[in-house]
Amino acid sequence: MIRTTANICVLIDGLGWEWVKQTSFLSQAAPYRRSLGTVFGFSAGAIPSILTGRHPEQHGRLAMFQRAVDGCSPFARLRWVCSMPPALVENRYVRRAIKSAAAALGRFSGYFSIYKVPLRYLPLLDVAEKRDIYRPGGIPGSTSIFDLLQANGCAWRSYSYHQGSDFSLIDRAREDLDCGAAGFYFLYLSQVDAFLHAHADSPPLVAARLAEYDARLTDLCRVARRRHARVRLRIFSDHGMAPTRASVDLRPILGALPAAAPRDYLCLLDSTMARFWFFAAGTRALVMNALDDGGAGRWLDEAELRSLRAWFPDRRYGEEIYLLPEGRVFAPSHMGLAAPNGMHGFHPDAAHSKAALLSSEECGAGVEHITAVFGLMRSCALGEN
Numbered sequence: 001m002i003r004t005t006a007n008i009c010v011l012i013d014g015l016g017w018e019w020v021k022q023t024s025f026l027s028q029a030a031p032y033r034r035s036l037g038t039v040f041g042f043s044a045g046a047i048p049s050i051l052t053g054r055h056p057e058q059h060g061r062l063a064m065f066q067r068a069v070d071g072c073s074p075f076a077r078l079r080w081v082c083s084m085p086p087a088l089v090e091n092r093y094v095r096r097a098i099k100s101a102a103a104a105l106g107r108f109s110g111y112f113s114i115y116k117v118p119l120r121y122l123p124l125l126d127v128a129e130k131r132d133i134y135r136p137g138g139i140p141g142s143t144s145i146f147d148l149l150q151a152n153g154c155a156w157r158s159y160s161y162h163q164g165s166d167f168s169l170i171d172r173a174r175e176d177l178d179c180g181a182a183g184f185y186f187l188y189l190s191q192v193d194a195f196l197h198a199h200a201d202s203p204p205l206v207a208a209r210l211a212e213y214d215a216r217l218t219d220l221c222r223v224a225r226r227r228h229a230r231v232r233l234r235i236f237s238d239h240g241m242a243p244t245r246a247s248v249d250l251r252p253i254l255g256a257l258p259a260a261a262p263r264d265y266l267c268l269l270d271s272t273m274a275r276f277w278f279f280a281a282g283t284r285a286l287v288m289n290a291l292d293d294g295g296a297g298r299w300l301d302e303a304e305l306r307s308l309r310a311w312f313p314d315r316r317y318g319e320e321i322y323l324l325p326e327g328r329v330f331a332p333s334h335m336g337l338a339a340p341n342g343m344h345g346f347h348p349d350a351a352h353s354k355a356a357l358l359s360s361e362e363c364g365a366g367v368e369h370i371t372a373v374f375g376l377m378r379s380c381a382l383g384e385n
Contacts, residue, residue: 006177006228007184007380009236010217011050013043014193014344015210016240017354025210029221030233030358037369038239038355040308041317042270042345043193044111044128046238046355046370051133052142053374055309059142061128063270065117066316067277068126074106075122082119089119098122106130110138111161117334121262124277126316134160134188145186145377154381155182166191170216177224184381189213193344196241200342221360232380235358236373239344242352245327247339248296250274257290259283268318269333272345273297275318288320297324308348326350 017035027033039049041062048054048061056062068076075082078098081089089095099114102122110129114122131138135158136150149156157176159169166189173185192213199205217235224231250269254261261267264280265287274291278284288299300321305311324330326346331339346353355370357363363376 004228005183005230005232005383006180006224007377008173008177008187008220008224008231008233009185009377009380010187010189010234011047012192012213012235012237013047013188013190014196014239014241015237015356016344016352017356018240018352019196019206019210020356020358023207023210024214026214026217026235026358029218030235030360032359032362034357034363034367036236036355036357036367036373038348038353039370040305040310040348043238045310047188048133048139048142048144050236050238050370050373051144051146052139053371053378054142055371057309057311059139061139062310062312062317063268063275064111064113064128065125065268066128067266067318068124069314069316073123073126074102074108074130075125077105078102079123082122086118086120095119109135115335116332116337117268121266121268124262124266125268132160132162134158134162134186145374145381148378149184149381152382154184156184156186156381157182158186158188160188161190166213167216170220174220174223177220178227180227184377186377193241196342197340198342200241200243200340202341231360233358233360234363234373234376234380235356236370237355238370240352240354240356241342241344242326242346242350244329244339244341244343246296247329247331248324249332250291250295250330251332253290253295254287257286259286269330269335270345271329271333271335271340271343272324274322274330276320276322277315278319284320291322295322296328297322299323323347326352 039046039056044064045056045062048059052059103112108130109132133139136146159173169187173187195209221233264283266277268275300323329339329343
């Protein structure tokens, strides 16, 4: 069956407005372009906001790791290994085994990595993304675009890193479009984010890389237009990527305190923010005062987190959150030992935090935030315009 309309939605992770606005990237296939506000947090929160139209406080995602409640950690059964002396277990072989075992025990189908988080911290933590968010049922408690497609009996295809590299996914979508396999196509392309982490300090390299994506996505549209009377293309991102200007090492500050982790407190260093939970009396004041005096960022209070729609009363993502300004990153952090050349996860108001929307057609008024992309996809899927 050859369908009259092909709706193509492409999420390019990390492709921020600051990288797009002065280029000709996909200017022929998607001439209508604008910036989009994003949410506070990382892709673990931003992508569910795109897929559901909801904010982090509503869909429950902000970062990859959250505090485990009532011992419900996917690492609880591995506590005996994680609690062994670091000199015995902190090596790539044990860490790889822990990751594999936790994924198997938890039956994870979503994105999962333990990065550089110390093993002794893991039994205190839970994983937010346990299921494949690019399939129906992937975001429990919220209705995603894939739930909607399934519920309405739409013919659709979804492609993500689970099936291969970015360019191989575009090739697969091209084949499906050529035979009219569906009316709605969703592609999640993850590798621009990784490229920008490595090369945000080199605009010429970024431009060359984007030119490759431009050529492949333009060809995808050419094939779609050959087989369909109408092609609607929406290209969007979850956040931007700021070039790194400086790194911040918290080890001297925290190491000088008369408190130890994870006995007295837990700290997760997520590249741009430090998230703390406190277990011993007086530790909160010790840590907060130390970072006020010697840190490079600032604490986010309840009022600000509420305004960002990222407030969790149970403090699952941190009893206190310390955020760095755009361009500064923690190094070493629990995401990596060295500072990347580009990073995201700053305040949503920062220039490089802005996401991008490129479209083959006008999108109408009110599309100013990544949460509005859900409405665009829903309209395409249900044929509302």
